[in-house]
Amino acid sequence: MLYNYFTIALRNLLKNKTHTVINVAGLSLSIASVFLITLYIRGELSYDKFHDKAENLYRISWEDNNPQTRTPHPLAQALVQDFPEVESAVSLSPLWASGLTRETHSFRNPEKDARYDEKNILSVDSTFFKVFSFPLVKGDPENALKKVNGLLISESMAKKYFGESDPIGKHLSVDGDQYLVEIVGVFKDVPVYSHFHFDFLVSYVREKFLDPGSEYYMWKDFGHFNYIRLKPGTDAKQLESKIMEWSRKYINWSDHDLKSLARQHYGFKLQPVTDIHLKSRLRWELEPNGNIDYIYILTAAGLLILIIACINFINLTTAKSAERAKEIGVRKTMGALRSQLSLQFLTESVVVSMIAIVLSIVIVQISLPFFNDATGLSFQIQYSQYLFIFIAFGIFIGVLSGIYPALYLTSVKPHLILKGKFILTNTGARLRRGLIIFQFSMSMILISSTIIIFNQLNFLKNKNLGFDKDEVIIVPNKHDDGMKGFDVLRNELLKMEGVTSVSASSNIPGRQFNQHSIALAKKPQDHISSSEVYIDYDFFQALGIKLKDGRFFLRENPADLASTFIINETAAKQLNANGSVVGQEIIWDRDEYLIRGTVVGVIKDFHFQSLHEPIRPLLFALSTEQFNHILIKINTKNFDQKIAAIEKAYKIAEPYFGFEFTFLEDNLNQQYIAEQRTGLIVGGFSITAILIACFGLFGMSILTFHQRIKELSVRKVLGATSMNLFVMLVENFTKLILVSVLVSIPIVWWGMDAWLDNFDYKININPVTFIISGLVLILVSWITLSYFGVKASRLNPADTLKNE
Structure with missing residues (x-):
């Protein structure tokens, strides 16, 4: 029986080649699209799930009006000590240079003289492997992180420095052979789908040995990333509710402070590790995260594409029902059961789908790069x-x-079919029109959403950020000693043709900034949280940042180096909303000590962080050595020669570390990489959706043309021009597309307005977007239907009407 069904199905598919090709093409494109989208979404949803019992892993964050990922170093182990439901815990942190920028270290294998600059280094508690499932392939996980001079490296780094030889017990020299570290463990490369990555692990044992008594490791400093593993069955929310009151044991909260925090639902919070990548956008994330909204967008795109292809199949199959009506009537008259006929049509549908599956694999393989x-x-x-x-x-x-066509075609009465009355019903025609409207509404949603996403990205790219980002290159300073010769290097660079300005800073726009509190000395209780950056004298000039009040730092004023600050407008307003702060003394709380200084200038606000965020307070302190970046304003004409000259000058000042550079604009664009990727993916699949919809439109047009061929011939005899016939053919479809546009507009407006809420600075949705999208759909449909306009113009009424 099944063999017979398949045989008949193949005969019918081969008999209706155009119909089959359209269905297979649409389904194969949709299946390939859904597979690729699913592949991407599956990866995004799998972050950190490789850990053993990942559902019991939590990161401790701090929630307030500017929430952050970092909390005090002792917090993790104190929770283990005081709460039996906490099974294990770990504190970790990258090795920071000034300004919360990752340190770069140079590692060298003395035996092979293989030397590389590295900054993907974490310092961790000895309990690291009890919390996370990063398997050691060599070494003892219990003791590897207890050695002062021990270093653990990834498998990739082991191969990079030691080749195929066993690295355990061997040494690497660090930073120009200043000291040696011993390889005590090798771990598997961190999986792609981890919210943080590292190539080297050093123990806090070493860091505390080198910096004994530092407040960085005490309760006062919120400067570490703390994770806990809960015992199975523990209620995380219940534990979370206890932490703030318990923390009074270690942190001197007043009753007023604790009540105020509780009233605003602030305090220590537990974040499921598996939620971090898609649902956390806190300050100082270890790496840029994704966004759950983009998963929703891509899921919707995949479903819409699949629905469009399925509608094509349903429309074309039901539209051709008249051609198979007599077959159904005869088979029913001969005793065929409805279930048998339904199974026959479902078999044909599944055969088409399986052919599409094979073709979709080919499409996936071609499009994968x-x-x-x-x-x-x-x-x-x-x-x-x-x-x-x-x-x-x-x-x-x-x-x-195939389920609807199967039920629809087998539901009619044999006597109606054989009398020819089946084709007179308008029910099927109304349904097909409704499905076409739905189909093109889906296409309209994808097109309009893509346009809005790219408009927002274009806005982010071109918005005036309040500083000059063009033709500025950033050269990382990889070692503090390198900045001792900065003045000499700057003078050499300024002699070069095309170099107009050279500066240095601890932080650059688009990257992380450290943050502490500042307050007017006369109102120390009214402190605000402020980002901070160390700069040299020429920083504002290099980036074209404008002065609002007061003055810039002056070389001829030695006091500026020790006791003056410049702040941005936002900081000035929050410190003293009713007047100027220039000339007033402020207190800068630097954890281990308080720094007093006078505000000598206020600069105009500029966007030093992503446009996802509002402009926050920012403090500038003058320095001669706490720099992580060299900023060079350069005319990019003959860029290769200029960069070669800059590299030569750099290597004289810093002969040990390698030279590298990036453009400041590229750094800024990296903040929106998730949006760029989503825009490209949705844009690509929007084109696919339009293509699939046009396949269906083309198929429906074939059937319409054949059903109306005699009418068209009569009209041609009566004097209708080719244009008259084309307009008649496309008129009804155009009306359906216009209805689709109207139906989709409120859906797109609602969905994309919610997406734009991710940004503090955003475009307004322009009605022109929907006009453009609608015109694109109409234009594409006309191009698709133009084939039938040509065909209508070539009709020979003598041939089509000779049997009438």
């Missing part, structure tokens, strides 16, 4: 792993697409 470029990932697909999924998905799509 482009998809990898768009996502910034490197997917490698082992199709054998997905064989069962492909087959199951093919059957599901086949049944989903």
Whole structure:
């Protein structure tokens, strides 16, 4: 029986080649699109789930009006000590240079003289491997992090420095052979889907040995990343509710402070580690995170594309029902059961779907390199792993697409079919029109959403940030000793043609900034949280930052180096909303000590962080050595020669570390990488959706043309021009598309307005977007239908009407 169904299905598919090709093409494109989207979403949703019992892992964050990821170093182990439900805990932190910028260290294998600059280094508690599942392939996880001079490296780093030889017990020299570290462990490379990555681990044992008694390791400093593993069955929310009151044991909260924090729901919070990548956007994330909203957008895009393809199948199959009506009537008259006929049509649908599955694999393989470029990932697909999924998905799509046509075609009465009355009903025509409207509404949603996403990205790229980002290159300073010759280096660089300004700073716009509290000395209780940056004299000139009040730092005024500050407008307003702060003394709380100084200038606000965030207070302190970046304003004409000259000068000042540079504008664009990727992916699949919808439109037009061919011939005899015939053919479809546009507008407006709420600075949704999207749909549909305009112009009424 099944063999017979398949045989008949193949005969029918081969008999209706155009109909089959359109269905297979639409389904294969949609299945390939859904597979790629699913591949990406699956990766985004799998972050940190590789850890053993990942559901019991939590990060401790601090929630207030400017929430952050970092909390006090002793917090983790204190929780283990005082709460039996906490199984283990770890505190960790990157090695920081000034300004919360990652330190760069130079490692060298003395035996091979292999030397590289590295900054992907974490300092961690000895309990690190009790909390996280980063397997050691060599070394003792219990004791590896207890050695003062011990270093753990990834498998990739082991191969990089030691080749195929066993690195355990061997040494690497650090920072120009200043000291040696011993390799005590090798761990597997950190999985791609981890919210933080590292190539080297050093123990806090070493860091505390080098900096004994530092407040950085005490309760006062909120400067570390703390994670806990709870015992199975523990209620995390219940534990969280106890932490603030318990913390009074270690932190001197007043009753007023604690009540105020509780009233605003502020305090220590427990974040599930598996939620961090998609749901956390706090200050000082270890790495840029994704966004759950983009998962929703991509999921919707995948579903819409699949629905469009299924609608194509339903529309084309039901539209061709008249051609198969007599077949159904005869088979019913001969005793065929409705269930048998339904199974026959479902079999045809599944066969089409399975052919589409095979073709979709080819499409996926061809498009995979482009998809990898768009996502910034490197997917490698082992199709054998997905064989069962492909087959199951093919059957599901086949049944989903074919269930309505099967029920519809087998529901009519044989005597009506054989009398020719089946084709007179308008029910099927109304349904097909409704499905076309729905289909093009889906396409309209994708097109409009893509335009809005790219408009927002263009806005972010071109918005005036309050400083000059063009033609500024950033050269990282990799070692404090390198800045001792900065004045000499700056003078050499300024002699070069095209170099107009040279400066240095601890932080640059678009990257992280350290943060402490500042207050007017006369009102120390009214402190505000402020980001901070160390700069040299020429920083404002190099970036074209404007002065609002007061003056800039002056070389001829030695006191500026020790006891003066410059702040931004936001900081000035929050410190003293009713007057100027220039000339007033402020107190800068630097954790271990308080620094007093006079505000000598207020600069105009500029966006030193992402446009996702509002402008916050910012303090500038003058320095001669606490720099992590050299900023060079340069004319980029003959850039290669100029950068070679800059590299030569740099290596004289810093001969040990390697030279590298980036453009400041590229650093700023990296803040919006998630938006750029989402825009590219949605844009690509929007084109796919339009293409699939046009396949369906083309198929429906074929059927419409054949059904109206005699009418068109009569009109041609009566004097209708080719243009008259084309307008008649496209008129009804154009009306349906216009209805689709109107239906989709409120949906897009609502959805994209919610997405734009992710940004503090954003575009307004322009009605022109919907006009453009609608015109694109109409234009594409006209191009699709133009084939039938040409065909209508070539009609020979003598041939089509000779049998009438």
